[in-house]
Each structure stands twice: as C-alpha cells, then as structure tokens.
Amino acid sequence: TVKEPDKDELSACLLAVGAGKDIQAFEVLFRHFGPKIRAFMLKRGGNRQQAEELMQETMMMIWNKAALFDPARGSVSSWIFTVARNVRIDAFRKTNRPEFDPNDPAFVPDPEPAADDVYEAGQEADRLRGALVKLPPEQADLLRLSFYEEISHSAIAERMNLPLGTVKSRIRLAFSRLREILGDAA
Amino acid sequence: MNITHHISDELLFDYANGALEEGWSIAVATHLALCPSCRKRLATMEAAGGMALEAIEIEPANASTEEFSWEAMRARIDNVAPAAPVPARPKHSTGRAASLPEPLRSYIGGDVDAVKWKPLGLGAYHYPIKTSDQDISVRLLRIPAGKPVPEHTHGGRELTLVLKGSFSDISGRFGPGDFEETDESVDHQPVADPGEDCICLAVTDAPLKFKSRIVRMIQPLLGI
Ligand SMILES: [Zn+2]
Ligand SMILES: [Zn+2]
Known part of the structure; x- marks a missing residue:
C-alpha cells in the first residue's frame, strides 16, 4: 500500500499546483482529499452522483485557485475545507457567500505581528x-x-x-x- | 477603529460552517472586514473544520471507481483552456478612500454618499438591500442624532452593525464597527447618540408576512 502523504507533503503539493500547475502534485491532493470531500458532501445531503460532482467541482476550484493558498495563514486542510464549503453553498443555495475582501481599501488589516508570532x-x-x-x-x-x-x-x-x-x-x-x-x- | 462588541461564537461558527443564510452573512462578513480579532476566531473555526475533513475515515475504496474518478478529473482539466493569469490587484486602490467595506459596498452599489435613502418618518431613513432570502430583511438605517430607532419591533433575531456615528441601548454604547445581536427576548430601545446621525446595517427576520399575494407583491415597494 502507498504511504499516506503527511501535511508537509500536502502543503508542498498545493504550493506546486499554485506555482506551476503541477499535475502530479495535484494527483496526490486528489487521491488524498477527493474521497474525504466526496464523503463530506454525501454526509451533508444529496446522493452519490451529486457528491461526486461536488467533489470534482471542489477539486477543479483547488486546481484553479491554488495560487491563493498561503501556508502562513493556515493549513492545507483548513483551506480545502473552505473551498468545499463554498462549492456546496453555491450548489445548494444558488447564492454567493458574502465574504470580506482583504484588498478592499476599506478593509482593516491585521496589526503587524510580533516576530515570535510569525x-x-x-x-x-x-x-x-x-x-x-x-x-x-x-x-x-x-x-x-x-x-x-x-x-x-x-x-x-x-x-x-x-x-x-x-x-x-x-x-x-x-x-x-x-x-x-x-x-x-x- | 475601537471595536468593543463582537460576533458571538454561535453565529460565527454558523458562518464558518456554511450554515448561515446570505442576509445574516452580509452583517457578519462586513464586521469581519473591520475586525482582525474576529477574523482570528474565524480562522480557528475553519482550521477545526479542516481537521474534521481530514479526520473523515474512508471505507476501503473500490480501486476502479477511484481510477475512473481521477480520469474524469484529468479529462476536465485537459479540456479547460488555461485560465489567463489574474493580474494582482493593487493592495490599496488609488481612488478616493471608501468608507463602507466589502461585501456591503457591492450590495449597496456604491459608498455611503451614493445611498438613495427612503424616509421612514421622524427624520429617520432606510435603504432596503436585496438578497436571495425573502425571509430575511437587510437594510441600512440612518437615525438622526439623539433620536430613537423608529417603528422598532422584531419577532426573531436582529443583527445590527454600526457604520457611522453611534447608538446606545440597554447593552451599552455601540460605535463604528460594533456588532449587536439580539432576539425577541431582548426588549431594547436603541437611541442614536447626540452629535452625529447614526448609520447602521440592520438584519432581521422579515417582520411581516402577508397572506395576500397582492400585498406581498407591493410590500417591497412600500419598503416594509
Ligand atoms: Zn469583532
Ligand atoms: Zn431591535
């Protein structure tokens, strides 16, 4: 059996997809997270077919948006959770999720972190x-x-x-x- | 901005978990744009969500199903033209500083001076905001300095986010960025503080449910 990738490997894979659309790195993410996302979608309602479609949609988002992942701000699983959550909201409520925009001029940024906080x-x-x-x-x-x-x-x-x-x-x-x-x- | 009233854990958790309707979420997300400490709490909740996802135990998969799934994914990627690189947006736009943060500004279609206020009587104004949930009323309120919030009854949850000026009620004083969460069990009478009109975002369970279809149709025109 193949060894499960640890979180550092998964993080490196997501960064590689973000930096250069690395298909092999993406396959590692897909094989690790795909079944979990499918199970997550299934638990939250819908049939197997829908769960598969929502999983594929989530993985497609991950492929397209990987460059937005910043390991200093959170873990891979946390980032993927938010993508899966938003895909599900889109599909079921047919609405966008209102979110803050860190690039908005009216956004109040985090205070500069102290060196040990980094x-x-x-x-x-x-x-x-x-x-x-x-x-x-x-x-x-x-x-x-x-x-x-x-x-x-x-x-x-x-x-x-x-x-x-x-x-x-x-x-x-x-x-x-x-x-x-x-x-x-x- | 000196924020002293924040989003409760229960409400923030619903937002983190994707369980909160659009109307309430506008108030939550707009407070988050103004409040680093609530964003930190949100990040902890999303990390807990990530761990819950990571902890899902998968039944030994049918290998051919997984291969089929991966082949479908690959085909989809191969068929998609590579997306044009998104140009990085400047961190701070060079235009006039906006005072209303996103996502609220887009819902209103402009900044606070662009709002087409509708009179509520007694010097107060409001501006209803359309969302996909008919059961949740979202609007801006402008309360004249020193005056109470008019026609104030609500049957369920009410979220209020102060954008400009301040008001006071039984729970204290609420200034810019402050977030108040009340329900029908709270008998409060917010009064705008003297000196400056108070502008806030108010989200409530829609107050009136008329049975007649015609009344329902004209309801938005009346702004009730
Ligand atoms: Zn806060
Ligand atoms: Zn109230």
Missing part, C-alpha cells in the same frame, strides 16, 4: 490539533457532528436530544476552551 503561525495547525484532543468529549463530538453531518444547531439539538440552548452553550464553551488552550483569550 514563528507561531506556522505551528498553528499542530497546536490546534493538540487543543482539539484536549476538549471534553461532549464538546468535541458536537463540533465533529456540526462540521460533517448536520449543519443547523436545531438539527443537532434534535439528533442529540438536547435543548437548543445547551447546543449553543456547548459551542461557546468549546471555542472559548480552544482559545484558552491556544493562548489567545478572547
């Missing part, structure tokens, strides 16, 4: 991975369920047989705990 940005994914593992199971389950099965809080409340208020407060707790572990208190 180093930290690259480690963000690892730290987050570590932080997620430390979440209490009921909070971790809720995030997992939200991200790839149900998407509305009320659907989750029904599914888990919890009051809506409890679902919302668990989401709040989960993210304030994550920020606490990551050391950026709100």
Whole structure:
C-alpha cells in the first residue's frame, strides 16, 4: 500500500499546483482529499452522483485557485475545507457567500505581528490539533457532528436530544476552551 | 477603529460552517472586514473544520471507481483552456478612500454618499438591500442624532452593525464597527447618540408576512 502523504507533503503539493500547475502534485491532493470531500458532501445531503460532482467541482476550484493558498495563514486542510464549503453553498443555495475582501481599501488589516508570532503561525495547525484532543468529549463530538453531518444547531439539538440552548452553550464553551488552550483569550 | 462588541461564537461558527443564510452573512462578513480579532476566531473555526475533513475515515475504496474518478478529473482539466493569469490587484486602490467595506459596498452599489435613502418618518431613513432570502430583511438605517430607532419591533433575531456615528441601548454604547445581536427576548430601545446621525446595517427576520399575494407583491415597494 502507498504511504499516506503527511501535511508537509500536502502543503508542498498545493504550493506546486499554485506555482506551476503541477499535475502530479495535484494527483496526490486528489487521491488524498477527493474521497474525504466526496464523503463530506454525501454526509451533508444529496446522493452519490451529486457528491461526486461536488467533489470534482471542489477539486477543479483547488486546481484553479491554488495560487491563493498561503501556508502562513493556515493549513492545507483548513483551506480545502473552505473551498468545499463554498462549492456546496453555491450548489445548494444558488447564492454567493458574502465574504470580506482583504484588498478592499476599506478593509482593516491585521496589526503587524510580533516576530515570535510569525514563528507561531506556522505551528498553528499542530497546536490546534493538540487543543482539539484536549476538549471534553461532549464538546468535541458536537463540533465533529456540526462540521460533517448536520449543519443547523436545531438539527443537532434534535439528533442529540438536547435543548437548543445547551447546543449553543456547548459551542461557546468549546471555542472559548480552544482559545484558552491556544493562548489567545478572547 | 475601537471595536468593543463582537460576533458571538454561535453565529460565527454558523458562518464558518456554511450554515448561515446570505442576509445574516452580509452583517457578519462586513464586521469581519473591520475586525482582525474576529477574523482570528474565524480562522480557528475553519482550521477545526479542516481537521474534521481530514479526520473523515474512508471505507476501503473500490480501486476502479477511484481510477475512473481521477480520469474524469484529468479529462476536465485537459479540456479547460488555461485560465489567463489574474493580474494582482493593487493592495490599496488609488481612488478616493471608501468608507463602507466589502461585501456591503457591492450590495449597496456604491459608498455611503451614493445611498438613495427612503424616509421612514421622524427624520429617520432606510435603504432596503436585496438578497436571495425573502425571509430575511437587510437594510441600512440612518437615525438622526439623539433620536430613537423608529417603528422598532422584531419577532426573531436582529443583527445590527454600526457604520457611522453611534447608538446606545440597554447593552451599552455601540460605535463604528460594533456588532449587536439580539432576539425577541431582548426588549431594547436603541437611541442614536447626540452629535452625529447614526448609520447602521440592520438584519432581521422579515417582520411581516402577508397572506395576500397582492400585498406581498407591493410590500417591497412600500419598503416594509
Ligand atoms: Zn469583532
Ligand atoms: Zn431591535
């Protein structure tokens, strides 16, 4: 069996697609993320055929927009998640997703990071991975369920047989705990 | 900009997860354009989404299905003419500085001085913004300095983003960039602070649902 590529290899592949439309690098991404994106689309509703089409659409976006990926701002999986999410919104709601534009003159940019924060940005994914593992199971389950099965809080409340208020407060707790572990208190 | 009121985790999470309708998302995305600290929180949520995607366990795949899928992808790429390189946009346009951030500016079709205000009475004005969701009302409000927000009732969620000036209510003072999230359980009466008219983006569950088709058709003309 072929060894699964690790996150540094995946990051290098996405950069290679962005820099030079490297088809071999793209194939590595496709074989790694394609089945996961297909499963993600299927969990969020629709049949196999639609899930396959949405996966192909997502991978096409990745092929076309890879140059926009900036490893200093986030991990490969985070970037691919946002592409898949937006493809799904386009397909189901037939609307564009309102988003901010960092090149807009009225955009308020991030404060200049301190030198040690720049180093930290690259480690963000690892730290987050570590932080997620430390979440209490009921909070971790809720995030997992939200991200790839149900998407509305009320659907989750029904599914888990919890009051809506409890679902919302668990989401709040989960993210304030994550920020606490990551050391950026709100 | 000194922002003190931010987007709640529940709302931001819905936006990060793709579960928030267009109308509410305009207010969220416009606050994000103004607020580095909420963008940082959004990035954490999207990274958690990426990890959830990464953690999906795949059943041992049928190898020929995967080959077929990859061949289809390749064919698609080969058939697409290479996209013309997108010219990098200048970081800051040379034109007059805009005061309304994207995505709001595009929804309005211009900056704040281009808004075609419609009178609401008592010196207040509004400007309805069209979206694809009929159930969500999105509009700009202009409240005269020192005056309360008029005809103010809402049956569900209400998001308010201050763009200019400020208002105060039971939850405190809201200045440029501040974001207020209320619902029917909150009995608040926002009043514009003296000195300057307050312009804000207000998103609510559409207030009135008429049964008659004719009334529904003229409703947008009346701006209610
Ligand atoms: Zn904020
Ligand atoms: Zn209100």
